[in-house]
Amino acid sequence: MNWEKLDWEALDRLRAGFLGGTAADGVYWKSLSDLAAYDLTYGERIGWKWDAVLAELRLRGWKPSCRDRALRAVDWGCGSGIAGRRVVDFFGPDRFGSLQLMDHSPLAQTYAIDRARAAFPAIQVDAWPQTSETVDLLIVSHVLNELSFDAQTALKAAMARAAAVLWVEPGTSDVARTLQRWRNDLTGEFRVIAPCPHQAPCGLLTPENARHWCHHFAPIPAGVFADRDWVKFGQRAGIDLRSLPYAFLALDRSAKAAVLPENLARVIGRPEHFKPYARVLSCEREGVYELRIMKRPTAALYKQLERTKAPLLYAWRHDGERVLEGGPYERSDAEQQGAIPEHPEPTKVV
16 A cells, blocks of 8 residues: 555545544444555554654663563554554564454454564464463553443453553543543552553542543654645644644553652643743652743753653652752663662753
8 A cells, every 4th residue: 555546535434433433333444455544544643652652661661571482462453453563563573472463353353464474474473362371462552432341341351361561542531531540440450661650549530630631742753744645644634743642551560560760750741831931740659740840940951841752751859830950861770770769860950
């Protein structure tokens, strides 16, 4: 599939189903051409979300692991398979022994398997038999809007057999808040690797934070805005190519999983810049705070927040709503070797 052969009518139909909520009514793939057109466009945008999530996991020092054998990964509700391919490619195909795919649509499952086999010829790629065998890494992407009660039960059963879970969803308020509730329900079984910088209950589910939801924005690859095919796609689909919100969870059962010091903060959404200050919503162990970073005297931090495309993970100190000092989190030599300092010092800004 390429831009010249793109089936615009199929994309319009799929888009209408996603926006109208009818995607949850049943299988919506009608042909392999549907899947190929989706994979090139909407699927690629989902891939950019996964790129952002995987970059954050690298910053946090996490990767999937198992003992004495190659990894077994399952892409649950795979669709075109973009999520599974992104994950395997990022962590390295040589670390995986198998990638299994499952979807309620046999057509989608076939397409995803064929694409993964072409991308990773050295890995065993096939349909997931949904046995009781342990899954080292469960990959879940953009399924919450489509889950029936039975499907939710099946997903919970898959998670019960998973050593680690990576889960990405759209960044809309309804979906993100549903994912927050799943996160709270799963913390008894898993360690939270990301996005939360702590293991405490979700601070956004308190009544005073009802207007907020846990979402982030993925960087858009360079050149997209100058690419006439992407520009045409954005105009035809009614999509703002500049904005790509997502919500996600990374979970691991291992007590030795990479967990950051709990005095760090993860900025939710994106910073808002005004002339005298920047305003952020900061998720911390003690709760969620609306903070201000003044243009003076914390000019370096103000500018960094304005320009960065990195994951918004910070070590800072604040008095009430005003940040006094701080800077972006960077992994120290000790952390890279597995020793996490209990209280990393914030980078002082002037």
